[in-house]
Amino acid sequence: MARQIQFRETGGPEVLELVDVKPRDPGPGEVRICNRAIGLNFIDIYFRTGLYPTELPSGLGTEGAGVVDAVGEGVDDFEEGDRVAYAQGPKGAYGEFAIMPAANVIALPEAIDFETAAGGMLKGLTVQYLIRQTYAVDEDENILFHAAAGGVGSIACQWAHALGAHVIGTVSNEDKADFAHRNGAWMTIDYTRESVPERVRELTDGAMVPVVYDSVGRDTWKDSLACLAPRGLMVSFGNASGPVEGVNLAELNKGGSLFVTRPSLGGYADTRERFEMMCADLFSVLESGAVKIHIGQRFALEEAGAAQRALADRQTTGSTILLP
Structure with missing residues (x-):
């Protein structure tokens, strides 16, 4: 038995x-x-x-x-x-x-x-398809990754850093910010006390980011879209806060011809x-x-x-x- x-x-x-x-x-x-x-x-x-x-x-x-x-x-x-x-x-x-x-x-x-x-295995393969296939991050590129201190996020920070990208990671406290930085995050944003879109705008001198990786779901959907540069890609790959519902495609047009994908391993x-x-x-x-x-x-x-x-x-x- x-x-x-x-x-x-x-x-x-x-x-x-x-x-x-x-x-x-x-x-x-x-x-x-x-x-x-x-x-x-x-x-x-x-x-x-x-x-x-x-x-x-x-x-x-x-x-x-x-x-x-x-x-x-x-x-x-x-x-x-x-x-x-x-x-x-x-x-x-x-x-x-x-x-x-x-x-x-x-x-x-x-x-x-x-x-x-x-x-x-699962987290690493998830990061592999996210940053190497769904959107292949490049050297000197700014990207936004939610939950940067989590299992997937900590791997993504390291791997993207090794590829030369600048990871902006969202976290919920100072300890998680320190952990994300130790794993290669360029900058972190404490979403419990800071506006994520405003901080991304400051950090990128208004350019915003070409891609957002979001495993949180419902709670971060609108902020994630607001962080994208024109023709940017929203990669929604999880529902930690609940599923994203009632999506208005007109929001993609308003944001600058944005793209959205919901990939899986x-x-x-x-x-x-x-x-x-x-x-x-x-x-x-x-x-x-x-x-x-x-x-x-x-x-x-x-x-x-x-x-x-x-x-x-x-x-x-x-x-x-x-x-x-």
Whole structure:
């Protein structure tokens, strides 16, 4: 038997249950992974609350790292004992074992430990598509990144800085501002006491920014649009404060022929070839030291509810992981 987190109804962190299950054998094209570390992400909360629908009862989590325990029929790329990591579903990573399609699993370089992989796979691949594909940031370019001290934000600050860009990051207090600066942010804006558009205008001498990366959603939507230069791109990739609703396309015209996109990892890592390319790019910056995954919080598997509560209340910095 093995321990796993499940939920039978949507709601608050209290709906998460620790249950004993018998790990099934992997089917054709699947591998069974003995997790050594598990990633915690906002998308997990979206499923738990019902913002993203799912069939119930359900497991939770799509990111982790560990050792291959068994392989299913037709799997030739992995064998028992391989060190691996994964960032996409199906849900069920919150457990001692996870069954994953081999197509969603990547071999983990020896130089990258399990905790780094679990804290950095989904977030790191997210940053990869955001700043290397959705809008390829360039040297000496000013960009705005919300939640700069979070798991995704801290990676983005480092990676964009390594590319020569100037990151303006939003934060909620001085400690998070210091953390963002240590990770390469050029300037920070405390959105609890400053107007984000006004500060961006000051910092850019009125030019504003060509791109805004926004994982907050509803609360920052209008400010994000106001920070864009003409023909700028609004990249909305999360809903931490709730989904953006009632969008008036005329606002894009008023702002100067603005663009908006709502990307996802699944939309970019949609083939094995693209997934491997993105992983290689991420592993390269991790191995070079240009990007470090900061594990700000570690929780035991049975503390998954408390971990999600801390993440939702913005009490975390860097990445948060669960340890089975």
